[in-house]
Amino acid sequence: MDTATHVVMGVAIGGLATLDPVVSQNPAMTQAVMIGAIVGSQAPDFDTVLKLKNNAVYIKNHRGVTHSVPFWFIWPTLITIMLFMIMPPLNLYHVWMWTFFAVFLHVFIDIFNAYGTKAFSPIYRKWLALGVINIFDPFIFIMHIAAIVAWRFGAHPGWTFLTMFIVIAGYYIWRIREQRKVYQAIHLEHPDATHIFTSPTFRWSRWHIVVRTDNLMFVAEWHKQKLTYFETYPFEPIPDDPVIDAARHDDNLQAFLSFSPAYRWAVSIEPHGYSVKFVDLRYRSKGYYPFVAIVRLDENLEPLSSYTGWIYNTDSLKRKLHYAS
Template identity: 50%
Template sequence: MDTATHLVMGITLGGLATLDPAIAQSNMGTQAVMLATIVGSNIPDVDTVLKLRNNAKYIRNHRGITHSIPAVLLWTLLVSWFSHLIFPSSPYGHLLLWSFIAVFLHVFVDIFNAYGTQALRPFTKKWVALGVINTFDAVIFSIHALGVVLIAIGANKGYTALFAYAVTILYYIGRIVMRQNVHSVVKKKFANVEQVIISPTYRFYHYHLAIVTDKFFYVARFHRGNILTHDKFERIPLPDNPVMHAALKDQNISAFLSFSPVYRWDLFEFDDHYEVRFIDLRYRSKDYYPFVAIVQLDKHLQVVSSYTGWIFSEEKLRKKLQLVPN
């Protein structure tokens, strides 16, 4: 989920907490829990600062350990401690509870989009991405933004927030049912399906699809019960050769592979260098696949340059990295 939605959901969660009698009985308790739910609803995304280092660190770690089970407990303790420090007369036990709900809710809603989280760490580093909700969902944001506005102009905090969350739950149920419908249609249309990666859009009846069968990758879209196939790629195993072995050791390539579940690859040989590319098939945009990893190696298999991240044209990629021209 995006930062703006986490923020408004944190505010409405603070409003919901006022239905707790221990919180509602004092102004300081209400202020403390509002601080806790806002901070708790956003603190797992502190790993966004990794983008200041490089894309490889960000891709490998964003929504990773900061969204894990131990992190949820740690954030809960830190948020509740900080809020109680600012508002010492607030009931700490109830503050602890609402801090936990805020942090847990952040991680929980994140698993419903296509990016997902490593929410089950330390038991597994598998990315949990259910593909139910778009990273930014205008409906969810609007529900809670309206709730924030109503609270700000004097509506009852608790019941306004309760209504907002009730509508949100119903919306999630509708989206889950829709996702199951998409999955069912895919299984009927394609043979020997091994995996279906569903990426929701802002439109309720429109989904991007990356379909893995025993022999092919399909990139498609679902719209109102119909599937349109954009591209079809043969599944070819990675070659067992020195060039690919060297490429896989590069931090940008390894970060990409740790995150991307479905991709195609290319290996090119030129007069003075090799180039290896990996292209994520989940994120097709206007006939282009913008999420890539690329490495260039000299003839001694030393890395000349590499990159992973979002790029929307060949020209920008080479200009940004000053890659060896082909």
């Protein structure tokens, strides 16, 4: 989820913790758990600082190790130690447990969007991206804001947030069922589909779709119980080609390939030598595919510059490649 939703979710967990008598009967515990829940709900995304290095490192590692099973326990332990050092004597077990819940919930809900996470690494190292909930879901965010406002005007925080979480759990179940309907409809039209990728949007009735068969890839949209096709491409696995092989040594392209499961590639001859371009088909927007990886090579297949990330116009891409050269 986005940062704002994780923040309000931390507040909600802090409010929910007032159902715990050890927390509610001690103002210091109430404050400590609230801080722990808010920080814990943000902690797995501390790897965002990798953006300061470059996009390749960020894309390859974001929602990786910081969301992994060991860090489910490392984050609450570090946060509890910090609170122990700066606050009066606390019941550390209860602080740790509520902070752990905040960390775990952050990781768990990240599984449900199209970006996904390596939540069960190192036990299971593959990305888990269910594509059920948008990165920013207005319903989930508004439910949190409504519950916080109700608390502000006198509602009991524990019961208010417990009710809110039950409603949101029901919402997730409904979204999973809606996605299943999309899958069923696609399988009827494409019984030979080997992969189906769904990306939810702000609108509940609209889904971005990529369908892959042994020979073709279809970029489509599901909207109001109807499948609309935009483009159809041949499915072409990456060949054993000297130009592409040279480009695949580049960090930016490696990062792209570690993240994207549905893409097209192209090699073009340029005045400088060659350009190798990969585009992610899952994020079609207004007829354009903004998530790309580009590697520029000279005639001897030596790298000149490269870039991976979100690009919405050609001029911006040219500037980034020029800066990287």
